[in-house]
Amino acid sequence: MNLQMILAPIVTAAQWLFKNVMEPMENYFSYACILGAFFGIYLWISMQKRFTAEAKKNGTLI
Numbered sequence: 164m165n166l167q168m169i170l171a172p173i174v175t176a177a178q179w180l181f182k183n184v185m186e187p188m189e190n191y192f193s194y195a196c197i198l199g200a201f202f203g204i205y206l207w208i209s210m211q212k213r214f215t216a217e218a219k220k221n222g223t224l225i
Contacts, residue, residue, distance in 0.1 A: 185192065218224040
């Protein structure tokens with residue numbers, strides 16, 4: 164068994180994925196990733212605001 168035997172199926176699967184799934188999807192996947200990133204940033208900032216307010220209330224803010 165060599166590295167070529169391991170990588171060849173992975174390459175074939177990746178080529179099939181991009182040709183049959185990613186290309187027909189066009190930019191929708193990119194848009195979904197961007198929206199997910201914005202949602203994650205919003206969630207992170209809102210949680211950080213809450214944690215900071217609680218730390219100020221408890222006097223444990225560094």
